[in-house]
Amino acid sequence: MKRYVLGRIIRSVISIMVVTCAVIVLVFMGVPRDRIFRQDQASLQKLASKPDELTNYRYNKWEDIGYLDFQPLSEMCTNSSDDYAACMVPGSDEFNRVVEQYEADGYTITEYETSDLVFASRDYSPLELVWNFLTSFIEIDHPNVIQDADNPDLERRIYIGSDFNGIPAVKCTGCEHEYLIYFDSSFPFIHQNWIQLNFGESYPTFQRRDTLEVISSGQGELVNAPTTFPNGTTGNSTLNLHTCTYKPTASMDRMDLNKFDTNYANCMSNYSSPSMINLSYIFGIAALVLAYLIALPAGIIMAQKKGKWQDKLGIIYVNIMISVPSLAFIFFMKLIGNSFGLPDKFPQLGFQDIRSYILPVIILALLSTASLMIWVRRYMVDQSNADYVKFARAKGLSQSEIFNRHILKNAIIPIVNGIPGQIILCISGSVITESVFAIPGMGKMLPDAIKANNNTMIVTLTFIFTALSIFSLLAGDILLTFVDPRIQLSSKGETR
Amino acid sequence: MEEREVILSAKDVEVKFRVRDRILTAIRGISLDIYKGETIAIVGESGSGKSVFTKTFTGMLEVNGDITNGTIMFEGKDLTKLKKDKDWEGIRGKRISTVFQDPMTSLNPVRTIGYQISEVIVKHQKKSKAEAKQMAIELMKQVGIVNAENRYDDYPFQYSGGMRQRIVIAIALACRPDILICDEPTTALDVTIQAQILKLIKDLQKEYGFTTVYITHDLGVVANVADRVAVMYAGQIVEIGTAEEVFYKPAHPYTWALLSSLPQLGVKGEDLYAITGTPPSLYDKVIGDAFAPRNPYAMKIDFEEEPPMFKITDTHFAKTWLLDPRAPKAEPPKAIRNLHERLLEITDERGDYHG
Ligand SMILES: Nc1ncnc2c1ncn2[C@@H]1O[C@H](COP(=O)(O)OP(=O)(O)OP(=O)(O)O)[C@@H](O)[C@H]1O
Ligand SMILES: [Mg+2]
Numbered sequence: 001m002k003r004y005v006l007g008r009i010i011r012s013v014i015s016i017m018v019v020t021c022a023v024i025v026l027v028f029m030g031v032p033r034d035r036i037f038r039q040d041q042a043s044l045q046k047l048a049s050k051p052d053e054l055t056n057y058r059y060n061k062w063e064d065i066g067y068l069d070f071q072p073l074s075e076m077c078t079n080s081s082d083d084y085a086a087c088m089v090p091g092s093d094e095f096n097r098v099v100e101q102y103e104a105d106g107y108t109i110t111e112y113e114t115s116d117l118v119f120a121s122r123d124y125s126p127l128e129l130v131w132n133f134l135t136s137f138i139e140i141d142h143p144n145v146i147q148d149a150d151n152p153d154l155e156r157r158i159y160i161g162s163d164f165n166g167i168p169a170v171k172c173t174g175c176e177h178e179y180l181i182y183f184d185s186s187f188p189f190i191h192q193n194w195i196q197l198n199f200g201e202s203y204p205t206f207q208r209r210d211t212l213e214v215i216s217s218g219q220g221e222l223v224n225a226p227t228t229f230p231n232g233t234t235g236n237s238t239l240n241l242h243t244c245t246y247k248p249t250a251s252m253d254r255m256d257l258n259k260f261d262t263n264y265a266n267c268m269s270n271y272s273s274p275s276m277i278n279l280s281y282i283f284g285i286a287a288l289v290l291a292y293l294i295a296l297p298a299g300i301i302m303a304q305k306k307g308k309w310q311d312k313l314g315i316i317y318v319n320i321m322i323s324v325p326s327l328a329f330i331f332f333m334k335l336i337g338n339s340f341g342l343p344d345k346f347p348q349l350g351f352q353d354i355r356s357y358i359l360p361v362i363i364l365a366l367l368s369t370a371s372l373m374i375w376v377r378r379y380m381v382d383q384s385n386a387d388y389v390k391f392a393r394a395k396g397l398s399q400s401e402i403f404n405r406h407i408l409k410n411a412i413i414p415i416v417n418g419i420p421g422q423i424i425l426c427i428s429g430s431v432i433t434e435s436v437f438a439i440p441g442m443g444k445m446l447p448d449a450i451k452a453n454n455n456t457m458i459v460t461l462t463f464i465f466t467a468l469s470i471f472s473l474l475a476g477d478i479l480l481t482f483v484d485p486r487i488q489l490s491s492k493g494e495t496r
Numbered sequence: 497m498e499e500r501e502v503i504l505s506a507k508d509v510e511v512k513f514r515v516r517d518r519i520l521t522a523i524r525g526i527s528l529d530i531y532k533g534e535t536i537a538i539v540g541e542s543g544s545g546k547s548v549f550t551k552t553f554t555g556m557l558e559v560n561g562d563i564t565n566g567t568i569m570f571e572g573k574d575l576t577k578l579k580k581d582k583d584w585e586g587i588r589g590k591r592i593s594t595v596f597q598d599p600m601t602s603l604n605p606v607r608t609i610g611y612q613i614s615e616v617i618v619k620h621q622k623k624s625k626a627e628a629k630q631m632a633i634e635l636m637k638q639v640g641i642v643n644a645e646n647r648y649d650d651y652p653f654q655y656s657g658g659m660r661q662r663i664v665i666a667i668a669l670a671c672r673p674d675i676l677i678c679d680e681p682t683t684a685l686d687v688t689i690q691a692q693i694l695k696l697i698k699d700l701q702k703e704y705g706f707t708t709v710y711i712t713h714d715l716g717v718v719a720n721v722a723d724r725v726a727v728m729y730a731g732q733i734v735e736i737g738t739a740e741e742v743f744y745k746p747a748h749p750y751t752w753a754l755l756s757s758l759p760q761l762g763v764k765g766e767d768l769y770a771i772t773g774t775p776p777s778l779y780d781k782v783i784g785d786a787f788a789p790r791n792p793y794a795m796k797i798d799f800e801e802e803p804p805m806f807k808i809t810d811t812h813f814a815k816t817w818l819l820d821p822r823a824p825k826a827e828p829p830k831a832i833r834n835l836h837e838r839l840l841e842i843t844d845e846r847g848d849y850h851g
Contacts, residue, residue, distance in 0.1 A: 387601035394556060394596070395616045395667060396589020398581050405615070406604045413606070485606055485651045 001488065005478065012470045016463065017134070023462045024133055025126045027455045033067055035453045040204040051113040059121060064201055065455055066132060069107075072119045076102060090116045133459075139196040143174030150249035151263060164228055164241050170194075178244045178264035187278070191242070199463070200456040205448070211460040215442055218271025219279075220351055225270065229259035243268040273351040277464070280434070280441035284426045286357070287364035291422065295369040296415070299376025304403070306381060314373060321370035326429070330436050333363045346439040360437045367433075368425045375418060379411040386410070413484045420472035427465055500531040503674060503707050504553065509566035509576075511548055511557065511731075520778045522548045524731040525566070530675070530707060537710040537718040537739075539754065540728030543775060546711045549728070550677045552576070553709075554588045590620040593668035597680040599661035603652040609636075610648035613667050620671045635666040639696060658689035662696065669700060676701075677709045682717070690714075694721060715758050719743060724811070727751050730775050730786040737812030743835055746828060747806075747814035750787045756831040785817065793818060793826045 037044055037058065047054040059070040071079070076098055077087035086094035099109050099118065107120040124132065143156035156174030163169045163182055170181035177193035184191065199211045206214040227237040237259075244267040247256065256265040274282060302314040321329070334344065337359040343349050349356045383389065384407055392402045430443030438444065442461060449457035481487050511523035522545045530536055538546045551557050552568060555578055568575040570587070578584050596602050603612055613635060614628035623631065629648070636644035639662040652660055661681065668676060678697065682690035698721060701708055710721060718725055718739065725742040727735040727750065735748040746752055753771045773790035776782050785791070788798035797817050806819035818826050 387596065387598055388604040390556070391594075391596055391602040391664065391667075392604070394554060394589060394594040396585065396587075396620060397615070398585075401619070406607065409606050410604065483606075486653045 001481070005474075008474050008477070012474055016466045016470055019466045020459060020463045021130045021133065024129055024459055027458055028067060028124075028129050029126060031453055031455065033062060036061070036065065036204055036455065038204070039452045039454075040207075052115055052117075055112060055119075059119065061203060065203055066124070066129065066200060068121050068123045070119065070121050071102075071107070073117045076120055090118065136198050136200075139198050141172065141175040141177050141180060141194050141196065143172055145176045146174055146246045146263075148246070148248050148263070154263070164230070169242075173262065173264075176245050178246075178262070179242050182242050184242060187281075193243075197463075199460040202454060202457050205452045205454050205457070211454075211457045214457070215276040215445060215460070215464075217268060218273060218275050219440055220271050220273030223270040223272050230264075231259060231261040233259060235259075238269040239267040240270045241267060276440060276442050276445055279351075279439065280427075280430055280443055283357070283360060283364060283430060283434070283439065283441060283443075284423065286361045287368070287426050287429075288419075288422060290361060290365035291368045291372060291426075294365065295372035296376060298369070299373040300380055302373065302377040303380030303384065306377075311377075314377070318370045318374050321366070326367055326432060327436075329367070330363055330433060333366070334359065334436070337362075344437075346437045360433050360439060364426055364429050364433050367429045368422055371425070372418075372422060376411070376415060379414050380407060383407045383410045409483075413480065416479050416483050417476045419479065420469070420476035423472045424469045427468060500534070502529045503532040503570070504530040505567075505569045506530075506549075506552075507567045507569075509549070509552060509568060510564045511545075511552060511561055512564045513558075513561045515560065515779075518779050522561070522731055522778060523552075524782070526731075526733050527566075528726060528733060528736070530709065532674075533705050533707055534723045535701065535708040535710060535721050536724045536726060537712060537722035538726045538728055539712060539715065539718060541754070541771070541775065542713075543778075544728040545731040546728055547679055550594075550679065550709055550711060553675070553677065554592050554594060555579075555584045556588070556594070586620075589616060589668075589673075590671045591673055592675045592677065593671070593673040594677040594679060595661075595664050595668045595681045598684045599657055599664050600684065602664050603660055605652055608649050608651055609655065609663055610650075613663065613670060616667055616670045632666075632670070635670055636663070638700070639663070639666045639669075640692075641666075657685055658692060661685060661689075661693055665693070665696065665700070669704065669706075672704060673706055675707045675709065677711070679711045680713065681710075683713065690717075697721075715743075715755065727754065730782065731778060732786065732815065734787065734816070735814040737808070737814075741809065741812040745808075745812070746832065747808055747812070747819060748787075748816045749791045749793045749818065749826070750816075751814075752828045752832060753790075755835060756829050785815075787816075795823065 043057065044054065047057055056072065059068070062068050063070040073088060073090075077084050080098050080101055081087035081094055083094050086092050087098050089095055099120075102120045103109055105122070107122045109118050109120050111118050143158060146154060148154060154174055158170065158172045158175070158180065160168060161171040163171075163179065167183050169179050169183070171178060172180050180194045181190065181192045183189055197212060201207075202209055202211045202214050222238040224236045224238050226234060227239065227241070228234050229237070230241070244260075244264040246263050247266040249263060252260075252263065252265060259265070273279075298314055302311045305311050324332075338344060342355055342359045343353075346356050346360070389402055389407060392406050397405070427443070430441065431446055432443075433439070434441045434443035435447055442464065445457065446461045446465075448454075449461060506526055506528045509523055509526045510521065513520040513522055526549055538550070540546055548557070548561070552563055553570070553575060555575065557563070563576045566576065570592070573587075575587070578587070603609070610629065610632055613632035614625065617623050617628040617631050618625065621628075621631075633644045633648055636647070641647055641659060641662060647655075652663075655663065661684075665681075676697070681697070682693050685693065694717060697708065700706075708721075710718070712718060722739045725737065725739050726733045727742065727748065729750050735742060735746065735751045737745075742751060743755070746755060750771075757771055771790060776786050776789070782802075784800050785794070785798040785803050788794040791798065795817055803815050803817045803820075805813045805815050807813055808819065817823055
């Protein structure tokens with residue numbers, strides 16, 4: 001079982017990476033690269049009068065995002081010449097030698113519009129795109145990460161200490177993060193900074209932040225709370241001390257020195273509202289629970305009253321739900337909701353108001369009830385025709401005994417196994433629903449990122465959605481072993 | 497044959513099914529007395545109504561079926577009057593039990609063997625769970641499960657087909673029923689296991705003294721276990737008698753055909769005898785003898801009037817005009833004339849059949 005699950009996890013990770021890499025190649029090869037600036041007209045406008053700087057800006061961005069390798073002349077000369085000064089003079093022998101060398105290496109040499117300097121650029125091939133992504137994808141924090149010339153005595157070790165609340169935590173000095181593993185009151189209660197996934201910087205929306213940080217850090221207003229700082233002082237602060245990272249000694253200011261006794265002073269803030277990821281989880285889980293609460297009993301009743309009016313009513317509902325486009329359904333539900341005073345858009349009442357959540361959750365849930373109901377009904381009907389049911393009747397059990405003791409336990413098996421499918425449905429449903437209600441979650445982020453040509457964000461979200469679906473499939477199979485005695489997840493040759 | 501106590505008495509039973517807007521008459525007036533402690537076999541080709549007929553004893557007809565005529569008396573009660581599951585409480589599974597054909601699917605795959613046995617004991621005998629477990633383990637031992645204590649909590653998939661059928665039998669016998677209906681209990685099993693199961697049922701019958709109704713295609717089985725044999729064709733019993741009478745002095749041409757088509761009787765190098773034609777459609781009213789169109793001995797009257805049950809001996813009856821004194825004498829086909837010796841040979845080969 002353990003070996004099987006491990007094998008499955010490895011295969012799952014491989015499939016996720018394959019999908020992600022495929023999307024990387026698609027996005028980077030398919031999206032015309034000029035498009036990424038469409039949402040960044042302000043910056044381009046500012047540089048419009050300085051064409052060379054504009055060129056640098058554009059190539060720097062492309063390099064940051066991962067399209068190409070960009071080297072202005074200064075970099076070319078640093079990298080490939082022993083005589084930097086001579087190299088920097090266009091037309092000189094050394095200059096010509098370096099240029100030729102770059103051209104031979106497959107670089108394109110371009111002259112700036114106004115100055116007579118040149119720069120080299122080389123587009124990455126699909127293979128390089130994938131390679132670059134994979135080699136920088138996982139960052140593991142360790143005590144030798146920080147190299148700070150101003151702080152030669154920095155202690156380097158990982159240890160178990162306690163946090164500012166006195167709760168045990170795995171801490172580190174010399175690492176990027178002060179806390180490697182810690183507990184707090186927000187879901188899923190145990191958190192880690194040890195292994196960081198790196199998808200690159202978000203651009204052109206949410207600039208200068210890592211994509212993962214964009215979708216995983218809180219939203220809304222800063223929260224000021226009484227805090228005890230590492231050096232013992234107390235005061236109101238918005239800082240989330242669990243997130244602190246190393247700040248070079250040179251940039252430590254007086255405020256930092258007032259609060260912190262170490263260099264781990266670069267902290268994120270506490271926000272009043274959940275992050276995009278958490279918001280999507282909240283909607284997804286609430287909708288999933290509601291969907292099962294509706295569809296399970298409904299499907300069971302349909303099966304028990306097969307052919308009667310309850311069944312027919314259910315089938316009409318399912319047919320309507322399947323045939324009406326979900327967008328039309330969403331807008332229809334919105335109309336109904338509005339007449340009950342529920343808001344049109346999420347931000348109208350905001351995070352704090354329960355009414356912001358009601359309509360989207362109901363819609364998300366109803367969207368997945370149809371398929372669930374029809375499946376549950378089918379499983380139940382299938383099971384009630386099974387031979388063991390006939391034999392149970394011959395044993396003299398009553399209908400309700402047969403149903404509760406025998407049919408239900410069998411029908412629950414495929415239902416449990418189907419939960420992951422429902423999770424995926426909820427995710428894909430959330431893309432539309434979140435957009436329609438302007439809910440700042442991952443679901444809305446995906447079309448937004450596509451519209452804005454935020455390539456790194458697209459890749460990040462693809463990764464998350466793929467990982468969610470693949471791991472929920474695995475979770476479904478593991479759940480299955482709990483309800484079905486016949487299934488023991490094991491690879492060949494392995495015994496229980 | 498001495499007077500014996502009748503345990504179940506069916507009179508003129510007729511069963512109809514609604515199929516879309518058509519009516520199918522599956523059982524067309526069967527009268528049958530079943531005696532206490534006997535083993536009666538019901539034979540007949542597929543679709544002749546064997547299962548449907550016995551299902552009426554336990555009210556197990558599918559929802560689209562009804563008993564439209566007749567009575568089935570059991571312990572002074574008319575079983576045809578029982579409609580709801582509540583009415584059947586105390587009879588189905590307790591006094592009259594059924595074992596079905598396929599042991600692979602008769603047990604709930606996700607419940608333990610032990611649960612499925614003790615469930616009936618708790619239900620019908622009002623025992624506590626612990627008592628039921630003790631009784632269930634005892635039963636498991638009786639039906640030949642080795643190491644029963646340890647296998648109590650196993651699931652069906654951990655049992656072989658033969659073992660599962662033993663469990664099914666254990667469940668059916670858990671409440672010491674008066675009648676055990678075995679609907680082709682061994683067809684899904686291989687030959688050696690078949691013999692073991694047959695012997696098991698026989699042994700248990702000797703011990704408990706229940707009455708067995710045996711539905712089967714396998715006439716070899718019949719010859720071995722049955723005291724009496726009823727031959728069914730198109731929803732009727734066309735011949736009934738003691739096993740000896742039906743095997744060695746069969747009177748109905750359908751029985752002749754059935755016996756000559758026994759694969760065991762096939763002579764090397766010769767084609768197996770097969771009954772030609774198909775049974776009549778049960779949707780239509782049958783005129784005359786239902787077997788007439790396939791009967792090489794058919795006479796004019798067979799197509800016009802339904803034959804009555806002719807009495808041959810006190811125990812042997814057949815429903816064919818050939819027994820009318822006015823009918824010409826018809827000889828059974830050669831293949832079945834010296835059936836006695838040949839059957840003995842067959843059962844000798846399968847030594848287990850000697851009970
Ligand atoms: N629920 C039902 N609805 C309609 N017709 C049925 C139903 N159950 C049985 N029948 C019909 O009744 C007839 C008798 O069926 P039955 O199952 O008793 O045959 P059988 O003699 O047991 O055959 P087999 O040897 O194949 O088990 C068949 O023609 C069958 O199609
Ligand atoms: Mg049958």
